[in-house]
Each structure stands twice: as C-alpha cells, then as structure tokens.
Amino acid sequence: MKLHAPILMYHHVGDPPPGSTNPALYVPEKKFAGQMEMMAAGGWSTMGLGELAGILSGRAHRSRRRFVVTFDDGFADGLSAAAPILERHGFAATFFVCSGAAGRKIAWERSKETVPCPTLAWKQMRELAARGHSIGGHTRSHVRLGDLSPDRVREEIVSDKRAIEENLGAGIDSFCYPYGDYSPEAAAAAREAGYLAAVSNRRGNRHEPQDLYCLRRITVFRSLGAARLNLRLGLLYHVEHALRGD
C-alpha cells in the first residue's frame, strides 16, 4: 500500500526583495503561519525524511497524518522567519543547503530569480539542527546534475555531504536534486553517498518503497490558497495531476 505523507516544498518565507524576478518563491509570513496553523488544527504532525524512509522500507511503523516540510536552497529566512512559526506547533523542517554557498548572498545561475539572497551560514545551520530541524544536501554548487559526467555527479553529491557533516558535526540523511533534475544515475550517487532518501519535484503526496530516491512533493508558491493546498494534501491530489497530464 502506498504511504500517504505530503512533503511540502518551500523556498522562502517572507516578501520578495525589490526587483525580484521570481516572487512566486516567496510565501508571506502571515500566509505560511496560516498554513502551519491549518496543519496543526487538522491534527497533522511533522516527521523528517529519515523517518519517512524508515516507514517506507518497513523498519518503522506508519501513523496517520504525518507530513514533511522542506525548504530548498538554504536561504537565511529559513531560520529568521520560518523556524519560529514552525516551532509554535512543535513542527520541524528539513533545509536543503549547498555547502559551496553557505553564508553567502546568491542567485543561482539558472534560476528565474536574479536578485541575490543571503543563505544560512554554518553557525545558523547548527542552530537550526540544535532546535530540532534537519539539514539536507543539495549539491555543492547547485548544478543541474543531468549536465554532468557521472564522476562530477558523484563529486557534487559526495563532497557536499562531507562538507555539511563536517561543519555540523553530525550526519545528514536526505538529499534534494537541484532544479528537480532527477535521474537514475543521480539517485544511485545519492544512495552510494549514504543518503536514506531524496526528494524530487514530481508532484504527489503518496509514496512507494521504490520512490525513496525520487520522492514526490507539493510545491507551495506564493499564490497557493488554503483550499487548493487542502486539496493537494488529500488523496484526490493524484487525480488532479493525472487529469492535467503531469
């Protein structure tokens, strides 16, 4: 049986910076707070991807109404804006960071957003971890893995994991493909690196054991309303995207 466990994908909590070329990535604080309130009121609680992997592979028991909150790119507003809102409800999230960009202001080369934004410094990542959140890998330099040779793919994934673990002083167990660029080769590299699970940009909220390295997520953009989020949390979400053909 498939495991129903929505994995929400966010990038930023807050307002877009002046001149933003991709404001969709910025979910206003009030809206994010409302979404987390809705989850808490609905009886949902968070889990990490390591735990989800344990359930999917039969090592842990499943329980109802568990969801995962993920933030791509490790922007600094994850600590300043998102974490306090999550913690009001006892929720914890996973922040996917690029070790090569830690503590810098960045705009990814191939992203639609061209305004550089500050990312979490190592100290801030350690603080998030100390507060119960998880850090995950997102490659060293936010590359599109499909463009790289198998050796470079392994290098981007393995050296990133090592750098994060050294700086955190702890192991990490989950990975996120930049640009959602999943491939069987990249999945094999993530598995060999020692990750227990990896998330993609495929849509959906149900998972099977063979999806461990290309887990489906629900993208939360600025414009997503409560009714539509609710629909995506439910078991009908696969019907919505089946009808749209994606």
Ligand SMILES: [Zn+2]
């Ligand atoms: Zn990314």
